[in-house]
Amino acid sequence: MKKDEVLKYIETKGDESFVVRTEEEEKTFLENYGKQTVEEKIGPKVAEYFKEIDDDLFKITGLRRVTHDENGEWLPAAKREKTTDFLKRVFESHKPDADKGKAYEKEIADLKKQIADGTGDQKTLQDLEAVRKAYNDLKATKDKEITELKTDYDKYKIRTEIMSATSGMVFKKGIPESVVNAYVNQVINELTGIASYHEGKLVFMKDGVPMRNTFNALNPYTAKELVEEKLKDIRETGKQSPGGPGISTEIIKEYDKTSGKLSKVAMVIPDSVKNKQELSKYLIGQKLLRGTEEYNLAYKEYSQNLPFA
Numbered sequence: 001m002k003k004d005e006v007l008k009y010i011e012t013k014g015d016e017s018f019v020v021r022t023e024e025e026e027k028t029f030l031e032n033y034g035k036q037t038v039e040e041k042i043g044p045k046v047a048e049y050f051k052e053i054d055d056d057l058f059k060i061t062g063l064r065r066v067t068h069d070e071n072g073e074w075l076p077a078a079k080r081e082k083t084t085d086f087l088k089r090v091f092e093s094h095k096p097d098a099d100k101g102k103a104y105e106k107e108i109a110d111l112k113k114q115i116a117d118g119t120g121d122q123k124t125l126q127d128l129e130a131v132r133k134a135y136n137d138l139k140a141t142k143d144k145e146i147t148e149l150k151t152d153y154d155k156y157k158i159r160t161e162i163m164s165a166t167s168g169m170v171f172k173k174g175i176p177e178s179v180v181n182a183y184v185n186q187v188i189n190e191l192t193g194i195a196s197y198h199e200g201k202l203v204f205m206k207d208g209v210p211m212r213n214t215f216n217a218l219n220p221y222t223a224k225e226l227v228e229e230k231l232k233d234i235r236e237t238g239k240q241s242p243g244g245p246g247i248s249t250e251i252i253k254e255y256d257k258t259s260g261k262l263s264k265v266a267m268v269i270p271d272s273v274k275n276k277q278e279l280s281k282y283l284i285g286q287k288l289l290r291g292t293e294e295y296n297l298a299y300k301e302y303s304q305n306l307p308f309a
Contacts, residue, residue, distance in 0.1 A: 054083070063090060084252055085151050107131050157266075158195045160252065161202055162188050165223040165267045170236040173204070180234060187230045251286065253294065265298040276303045
């Protein structure tokens with residue numbers, strides 16, 4: 001607003017109090033407000049959520065992420081082991097058991113050969129049965145552990161994607177924060193329970209078929225569409241928090257299980273990113289250097305529906 005417009009507006013409001021800021025001051029205020037919101041409210045919630053994941057993984061694997069130094073002090077955030085890196089480490093820890101399984105397979109083959117050649121005796125047959133049982137027990141135990149770990153990892157990815165869909169939401173004034181948090185967590189838990197990945201995409205199932213959005217050409221619901229619909233009664237529609245996205249700032253890197261190469265970079269992109277040029281600036285701001293594999297994968301993933309400028 002121009003100076004004369006501001007003065008005219010103030011005159012129409014009588015004795016009401018006003019806070020006057022320049023455009024630059026208002027921009028600074030909104031940035032600081034957003035940071036404060038992330039630090040005071042969103043940060044602790046994200047930390048609480050990842051602690052639950054760490055506790056679940058500890059129950060399954062008996063291992064924990066590297067988050068403290070040898071003196072028990074918290075490591076700087078950049079040096080703490082990411083959950084995805086921890087999961088990769090756990091998967092790799094099963095390799096010695098796989099090697100042990102191969103040794104059992106060779107021993108079984110040798111004992112079978114002795115029996116077939118007639119060079120074995122009753123003791124050889126007993127040894128064969130003992131080794132075969134040890135092999136089957138090891139395989140059953142490790143298959144169960146890996147299945148549980150994979151299920152937990154998929155659940156972690158799904159829940160993270162759904163949580164990210166709540167980024168920037170503004171909830172109606174007058175509703176206690178505890179009520180909002182409980183309602184949001186209930187929706188996240190409900191959607192996590194009916195979601196799964198199909199051909200790399202998150203799909204929400206109902207009665208065995210994907211849920212489809214009648215307001216989006218019957219395409220399968222995205223996490224953002226479904227979260228917005230489920231929370232419509234408590235959120236201010238059309239409004240975003242001043243700080244923009246704040247649920248999660250973690251950059252999740254996924255690796256191909258066969259080659260070990262980086263295959264996907266998942267992150268939350270702010271609503272303020274409107275075109276490919278702004279996306280490029282944002283990625284660089286998140287320390288993804290232009291030309292690197294991380295930058296290229298993230299840019300390819302999130303630039304598909306954006307105009308050039």
